[in-house]
Amino acid sequence: xxxxxxxxxxxxxxxxxxxxxxxxxxxxxxxxxxxxxxxxxxxxxxxxxxxxxxxxxxxxxxxxxxxxxxxxxxxxxxxxxxxxxxxxxxxxxxxxxxxxxxxxxxxxxxxxxxxxxxxxxxxxxxxxxxxxxxxxxxxxxxxxxxxxxxxxxxxxxxxxxxxxxxxxxxxxxxxxxxxxxxxxxxxxxxxxxxxxxxxxxxxxxxxxxxxxxxxxxxxxxxxxxxxxxxxxxxxxxxxxxxxxxxxxxxxxxxxxxxxxxxxxxxxxxxxxxxxxxxxxxxxxxxxxxxxxxxxxxxxxxxxxxxxxxxxxxxxxxxxxxxxxxxxxxxxxxxxxxxxxxxxxxxxxxxxxxxxxxxxxxxxxxxxxxxxxxxxxxxxxxxxxxxxxxxxxxxxxxxxxxxxxxxxxxxxxxxxxxxxxxxxxxxxxxx
Numbered sequence: 001x002x003x004x005x006x007x008x009x010x011x012x013x014x015x016x017x018x019x020x021x022x023x024x025x026x027x028x029x030x031x032x033x034x035x036x037x038x039x040x041x042x043x044x045x046x047x048x049x050x051x052x053x054x055x056x057x058x059x060x061x062x063x064x065x066x067x068x069x070x071x072x073x074x075x076x077x078x079x080x081x082x083x084x085x086x087x088x089x090x091x092x093x094x095x096x097x098x099x100x101x102x103x104x105x106x107x108x109x110x111x112x113x114x115x116x117x118x119x120x121x122x123x124x125x126x127x128x129x130x131x132x133x134x135x136x137x138x139x140x141x142x143x144x145x146x147x148x149x150x151x152x153x154x155x156x157x158x159x160x161x162x163x164x165x166x167x168x169x170x171x172x173x174x175x176x177x178x179x180x181x182x183x184x185x186x187x188x189x190x191x192x193x194x195x196x197x198x199x200x201x202x203x204x205x206x207x208x209x210x211x212x213x214x215x216x217x218x219x220x221x222x223x224x225x226x227x228x229x230x231x232x233x234x235x236x237x238x239x240x241x242x243x244x245x246x247x248x249x250x251x252x253x254x255x256x257x258x259x260x261x262x263x264x265x266x267x268x269x270x271x272x273x274x275x276x277x278x279x280x281x282x283x284x285x286x287x288x289x290x291x292x293x294x295x296x297x298x299x300x301x302x303x304x305x306x307x308x309x310x311x312x313x314x315x316x317x318x319x320x321x322x323x324x325x326x327x328x329x330x331x332x333x334x335x336x337x338x339x340x341x342x343x344x345x346x347x348x349x350x351x352x353x354x355x356x357x358x359x360x361x362x363x364x365x366x367x368x369x370x371x372x373x374x375x376x377x378x379x380x381x382x383x384x385x386x387x388x389x390x391x392x393x394x395x396x397x398x399x400x401x402x403x404x405x406x407x408x409x410x411x412x413x414x415x416x417x418x419x420x421x422x423x424x425x426x427x428x429x430x
Contacts, residue, residue: 049090055081062098071106078102093122104140113140113149131162142170147178172206176213185213185222192229204234220250224416231423240268243420253413259283260386260417266296267424274305274315281318288351290325291358297322333359337368346372350384354391362395382410386418393425402426 051059062077078099087095100115116137119125125133138153151174157167168191175184188210192202207230214222227246230239244265247253262280265271271280277300284293297319300306306315333356340348349372356365369388378384389405392398402425408418 051091051094052084052088055084055087055091055095059094059098062102066098066102066105069105071102074102075099075106075108089122090124093119093124096122109140109144110146113137113144113146116140131157131160134160135162135164135167138167138170138174142174145177147174150174151178151180151183172209176209179216181213181216185210185217185219188213201233202229204230207233228419228423231420232427235427237268237270240270240424244270247413247416247420250413250416252411256380256383257413257417259287260383260390263390264417264421264424266299271296271300272305274300274309274311277306278311278315278318281322285322285325289355289358290322290329291355293322294326295358329355330359333361340368340372345377345379346375346384347378348372349375350378350387354387357391357394362391366391366395380414382408382414382418386414386421389418389421393421398425 058077058080062074062081065071065074065077078095081091081095084091096115096118100112100119103109103115104112116133120130120133120137134153134157138150138157141147141153142150151171154167154171154174157164158171168187172184172187172191175181175187188206191206192210195202195206207226211223211226211230214226224246227239227243230236231243244261248261259280262271262276262283265276266280271277277296281293281297281300284290284296297306297315301315301319306312306319336348336352340352343349349368353365353368353370353372356362356368358365366388369384369391372378373381373384373388385404385408389401389408392401392404402422405418405422405425408415
């Protein structure tokens with residue numbers, strides 16, 4: 001299946017807010033960075049959570065510089081604090097917090113992310129901040145296109161109980177953009193299955209991305225199943241065009257099905273070129289259905305596609321022929337019925353019955369086609385069921401049409417084509 005170039009990746013709008021969160025987070029650290037004059041607590045645990053004077057002074061200076069929005073100078077002061085030897089775990093925690101905030105404000109997203117990674121690793125973050133910081137780290141890594149780390153932190157956010165639904169999209173995009181299509185597909189399928197189980201329509205963008213993920217993986221069956229969901233829920237022309245392209249390019253698609261494919265394209269409004277109208281008209285004539293040939297050629301002229309350009313004269317000649325043949329066919333309709341009844345196989349009855357349907361004689365035509373199908377000894381039995389399904393559609397019985405079409409088998413494209421017809425007739429229309 002060709003790649004869906006017209007599909008856009010999900011790009012969560014929340015990424016910008018994640019980065020903004022980093023910039024805003026923990027700027028006011030005056031209450032946390034201990035001053036040189038702090039009186040140590042008598043508690044040994046509390047004593048550890050103080051900042052010595054030689055570390056605290058440059059950090060306080062950095063804090064003042066950050067208030068003045070002098071973030072580069074603040075980072076220099078923080079680096080000065082980092083030169084102090086034998087720093088405690090708490091001092092490192094305060095340095096990492098301040099460095100992360102200053103770096104984010106200074107536009108150094110990578111330094112901000114790695115600093116806050118250390119903050120999280122310290123285990124000292126209050127529970128109320130932990131998930132927000134993890135979310136910010138994931139968003140920052142996505143922004144700087146480190147998709148592997150964005151995926152890892154997004155997954156941690158979800159695992160740790162984060163409930164922002166945009167993070168699931170961030171995780172999916174991170175997998176997809178790091179070429180981990182299997183993981184992207186797995187996450188997407190979980191979301192889509194949950195939507196369907198809850199009676200909700202799956203997101204069109206999720207379906208799009210799952211389709212492209214399956215395409216990247218070479219999963220033809222998965223691609224077809226997702227494309228059907230798109231056709232049923234979001235029956236747009238581009239999805240029908242893709243479905244038809246997929247069908248035509250599938251290995252082993254039988255050439256004899258060309259007329260049936262053109263019939264579907266005509267129903268979808270997807271015949272656009274004069275060569276398409278001419279091909280269908282000629283194939284319908286060769287198949288013995290001049291009424292169908294007349295319909296398609298007349299439609300081509302009415303749309304202004306035929307009757308103009310360098311081939312206008314050729315178009316007109318075919319129009320004259322189909323008009324004559326259709327008129328003659330209508331006059332002689334019924335003359336071959338007896339021979340069709342006597343034929344050993346059911347093909348003659350099916351073809352004669354289909355011609356009746358094309359001429360508006362629905363009840364008689366459908367009865368003959370059903371009889372031909374029961375008679376058996378058919379050259380292409382699955383084609384016969386396909387044509388019967390189309391005939392019921394032309395007669396206005398959509399329910400029966402879909403029932404027949406869903407029973408069509410065959411590995412040469414017949415089943416796939418019948419399935420597309422059933423999706424179209426059953427509601428997935430443009």
